Amino acid sequence: MTEMTPPFASDELTEGTIDTVVIGGGAAGLNGALILARSRRSVVVIDGGDPRNAPADAVHGLLALDGTPPSEILRRGREHVRHYGGRVVLGKVVSAEPAAASADGDLRFTVTLADGRSITARRILVATGLTDVLPDIPGLTEHWGHTVLHCPYCHGWEVRDEPIGILATGPVSISHAYLYRQLTGDLTYFTHGTELDEESRARFAARGIRVIDTLVTEIVNGDDGALAGVRLADGEVVARRIIAVLAQLQIRAHGLEGLHLPVQDLPDKGRSFASGPAGITDVPGVWVAGNATDLTAQVGASAAAGALAGADINRMLAIADTDAALHAAGPSNT
Secondary structure, eight states: OOOOOOSSOOOOOOOSEEEEEEEOOSHHHHHHHHHHHHTTOOEEEEEOSOOTTTTOSOBOSOTTTTTBOHHHHHHHHHHHHHHTTOEEEEOOEEEEEEEOOOTTOOOEEEEEETTSOEEEEEEEEEOOOEEEEOOSOTTSGGGBTTTEEOOHHHHTGGGTTSOEEEEOOSTHHHHHHHHHHTTOSOEEEEOTTOOOOHHHHHHHHHTTOEEEOSOEEEEEEOTTSSEEEEEETTSOEEEOSEEEEOOEEEEOOTTOGGGOOOEEEETTTEEEEOOOGGGBOSSTTEEEOGGGTOTTOOHHHHHHHHHHHHHHHHHHHHHHHHHHHHHHHOGGGO
16 A cells, blocks of 8 residues: 655644644634744644645635645645744544643643544634535546636636536525626536526526536546536537536534534535634634635635634633633632
8 A cells, every 4th residue: 555645744742731722724723823823822733634725726816825826825824833833733633522621720622633642722723624515426526626616716717718617506506607607708507407597597698698407417528638518418518618516515523523513504505613703602612713614715714714713712811821820829819
């Protein structure tokens, strides 16, 4: 069996109790860790090494970093976190759960990795992101992130004026079509078994969007291996260079069951962890940020959410530190 090359060099796992463990090493997790490390908090990022946007060639729509490969943004992010004393550990979380509180009543959590290592932390930031679950159509997955796309803001400029097909997954795909119509005059909407009301059909016709109701059965490649079109159930092949599809969005929640985080269902999109301002959750001591709670956040929005969560965690830790100092000072100071 060929040994896989790790995606990055892993730091050693910290011993003892740390201020915060960040579960997830994407934009949200790293920016949260950066804020905490710069606040002189001990912080460890647990990164599974399989970012959602790994198939993409570049991140777009991110000020000053437009066109930068996702791997490069993550490399720089890990470097920045480490510069301020934070650690980034490669590993898969298999459990995260509350532990016995400290003598002064401060919260504690235990996070365990697949290889048996564990770490104790006062607070947790969940930034695990999500997984795109594509329709079960042969050939679709192999082009994901290149010529099978989802976000018009992430990839739209790069596919402007191409023959684009919208593979519908539900009513939300109707709005998706309007966004891609801004990018090309050659747009075909494949209903693929979903409903399309007469008003929407009329609006599509007015914008020159072709509608095909026959089911899509296969993605067709050209002689060069590039996406060339879609095959329909009746055998017809419709030439397309780009397919846009809104995948079902599934949060990465494996190993987090012990935290009992509340979730919310978002119609036509998926399920996310529920959170309030700055990513705070109903579970004391646990915050969430990025796509784990905001399914449509791009890299910039996820990073910003991580920063807000990191700042709020630091604020709450500062209060807990003061409470602990007061407790240690004894009754005469209470």
